[in-house]
Amino acid sequence: MRRRTFLAGLSAASIAPFVQAKGAVNPLLLPFKPLPAFDRYKVSQFPDAFKQSMTSYRAEIARIANQKAAPTFENTLAALEDSGREYNRVSILFGVYTSTMNDKSVQALEREWSPKFAAMTDEVVQNDKLFRRIEAVYKSKFGNPEQQRLAWVYYNQFVLQGARLNPAQKKQLSEYNQKLAGLYTKFSQNQLTDEEEQKIVFDSKDDLKGLPQSVVDSMAENGKWVLRNTRSAMETFLTYSDRRDLREKAFKLWSSRGDMGGKTDNNQVVADILRLRARRAKLLGFPTFAHWRLENSMAKTPEAAMKLMMQVWPAAKARVAEEVKDMQAIAGHEIEPWDYRFYAEKVRKAKYDLDENEIKPYFQLDKLKGGLFYMAKQLYGFDFKKEKAPTLRDDIEVFEVTRQGHIGDWYFDPYARNGKSSGAWMNEYRTQENFKKPVAPIVSNNSNFAKSKQVLLSFDDAETMFHEFGHALHGLNSKAHYPMLAGTNVARDFVEFPSQMHENFLTTPQVLSQFAIHAETGKPMPDELVAKIKRSSTFNQGFSTTEFLASAIVDMKLHLAGDVDIDPREFEKKTLSELGMPKEIIMRHRIPHFGHLFSSDGYAAGYYSYLWSEVLAHDAYEAFEETGNPYDPTVSASFRKNIMEVGNTLDPAQAYRNFRGRDATIDALLKARGFSK
Numbered sequence: 001m002r003r004r005t006f007l008a009g010l011s012a013a014s015i016a017p018f019v020q021a022k023g024a025v026n027p028l029l030l031p032f033k034p035l036p037a038f039d040r041y042k043v044s045q046f047p048d049a050f051k052q053s054m055t056s057y058r059a060e061i062a063r064i065a066n067q068k069a070a071p072t073f074e075n076t077l078a079a080l081e082d083s084g085r086e087y088n089r090v091s092i093l094f095g096v097y098t099s100t101m102n103d104k105s106v107q108a109l110e111r112e113w114s115p116k117f118a119a120m121t122d123e124v125v126q127n128d129k130l131f132r133r134i135e136a137v138y139k140s141k142f143g144n145p146e147q148q149r150l151a152w153v154y155y156n157q158f159v160l161q162g163a164r165l166n167p168a169q170k171k172q173l174s175e176y177n178q179k180l181a182g183l184y185t186k187f188s189q190n191q192l193t194d195e196e197e198q199k200i201v202f203d204s205k206d207d208l209k210g211l212p213q214s215v216v217d218s219m220a221e222n223g224k225w226v227l228r229n230t231r232s233a234m235e236t237f238l239t240y241s242d243r244r245d246l247r248e249k250a251f252k253l254w255s256s257r258g259d260m261g262g263k264t265d266n267n268q269v270v271a272d273i274l275r276l277r278a279r280r281a282k283l284l285g286f287p288t289f290a291h292w293r294l295e296n297s298m299a300k301t302p303e304a305a306m307k308l309m310m311q312v313w314p315a316a317k318a319r320v321a322e323e324v325k326d327m328q329a330i331a332g333h334e335i336e337p338w339d340y341r342f343y344a345e346k347v348r349k350a351k352y353d354l355d356e357n358e359i360k361p362y363f364q365l366d367k368l369k370g371g372l373f374y375m376a377k378q379l380y381g382f383d384f385k386k387e388k389a390p391t392l393r394d395d396i397e398v399f400e401v402t403r404q405g406h407i408g409d410w411y412f413d414p415y416a417r418n419g420k421s422s423g424a425w426m427n428e429y430r431t432q433e434n435f436k437k438p439v440a441p442i443v444s445n446n447s448n449f450a451k452s453k454q455v456l457l458s459f460d461d462a463e464t465m466f467h468e469f470g471h472a473l474h475g476l477n478s479k480a481h482y483p484m485l486a487g488t489n490v491a492r493d494f495v496e497f498p499s500q501m502h503e504n505f506l507t508t509p510q511v512l513s514q515f516a517i518h519a520e521t522g523k524p525m526p527d528e529l530v531a532k533i534k535r536s537s538t539f540n541q542g543f544s545t546t547e548f549l550a551s552a553i554v555d556m557k558l559h560l561a562g563d564v565d566i567d568p569r570e571f572e573k574k575t576l577s578e579l580g581m582p583k584e585i586i587m588r589h590r591i592p593h594f595g596h597l598f599s600s601d602g603y604a605a606g607y608y609s610y611l612w613s614e615v616l617a618h619d620a621y622e623a624f625e626e627t628g629n630p631y632d633p634t635v636s637a638s639f640r641k642n643i644m645e646v647g648n649t650l651d652p653a654q655a656y657r658n659f660r661g662r663d664a665t666i667d668a669l670l671k672a673r674g675f676s677k
């Protein structure tokens, strides 16, 4: 996953007010010099920084909108690109706190301020004079292709956000947006509460049967063992626990996050969000939220996205039936959802003789980081050098990235802690640009490894590292002029393409032989283990494709339903039954904790994007494979020039064609997942 820095949103009464000494400048407002001054920031400084930066942003917008001079690219679009820099920086820094340091004081600020941020965006987009100027520049077709693209992106964004509405409609829209912002915060906080406060405590060793010792150790707390209600803890438990009764208990707790009744239940929150979204889309002139959402995607319409998903669905389901048969042969009973991971692991051992615990010692976090750097050097000529820079925690590392000169900086925040969102993601602390003067990108990767002396990763975790690093490389390679079009600011269904493409490099012989080094013996991964990993790469793809597609299809259908009353539980049941969802699997994210959809507009009607991007990723990687060398210099140079450097400076479909000479097909994806056509 990659998450854009988000601004989701208690009364600020619980935090001490930030009192500013006379003449002192709030550190949050200062430009990075050259990196963020994390040693000087305090949570209590945010309200003042929000206020000040909003005031100056407002003044800048007013200057652009109210000037007498006729609209030109320079005095309108370039000026906009140069505006709100302080506000943007403060927002990004606040995003770092809400996603990685989200304690009660940050949560309080988030609740208080998120509606105000939404209102700020509306204020800009609904500035009629400003919109008229953008429209005039857009229609003048001024400038080079990148400038025309920038004009289109601004024009389109403003229109999609209501610039053409009349004043009464704009007021209505703003009310919808502010209500939605509040609901998104509520949704996320409910989900986080269910993940942090619900847990299962075991007091007998008998309850831990089957779990690897390292897992048992990580669960130990004051003579008992605690199973946390998070994805990584639960998936591990469900994979290894011999106790079917406890797997069932754990599974039920985990799959009912946001759906437990009581104060943290998200069902009504979701229903309210969907209704508001449907009304907002209608107000903006679109049949449904999904139509509105896909307007500036690569897929362009919900129909195109549904078509792709339904092309892959039958093959995925067919594979699940085979997987279930294999598992039943071992289990001797029906497979329930809490059995799937457990017996899949048994099949993996039996059929592929591959034990996750056999792989793990070879994936040491620190060594694998070297593998990331190796890949970046081979493909893009980047060098990484550790540098000293202030960070929010001592265990966050910072690296300077160079290629003949400075390219940018990379932050790596690998460990789980309270207040940090689960999963892994990348964000940009600063986006590359080059229209006034060169500005180098600053990017960061975040994950949630349990901290220990020697961190060993599962295969999935290792692959995720390459994925997130792919996003980081996308930001670092950027060579756009305007920040709006730079780096990872691309269409949602395109943004996962570079990251997914880079996952492939983990299993290249070059990376495995040099960086998959056994923690105890110091020996590289033996060839036969590599061969086993390759053979098993299509393993369990029925399960993962089906749990994903079910989520993506339900997402699209929820957002195609329009302005109707939706009971999320009913809707989920009915949609899955119409699809013929295998009874052994549930959605990867059930509706009441589907944060991609309901913690922001983020991936709403956009969860399909991962599949869309993956089609591109497999098709593109085939270009490398066709040469026989995954690091082929000619292909990597073309990939860099046509995909990694261009950001959103041209239509993504065209960018892809420039690289591949044709459109992508689903063949490489089906092959990679071991599905028959």
Ligand SMILES: [Zn+2]
Binding pocket: 001, 002, 467, 468, 471, 496, 499
């Ligand atoms: Zn991603």
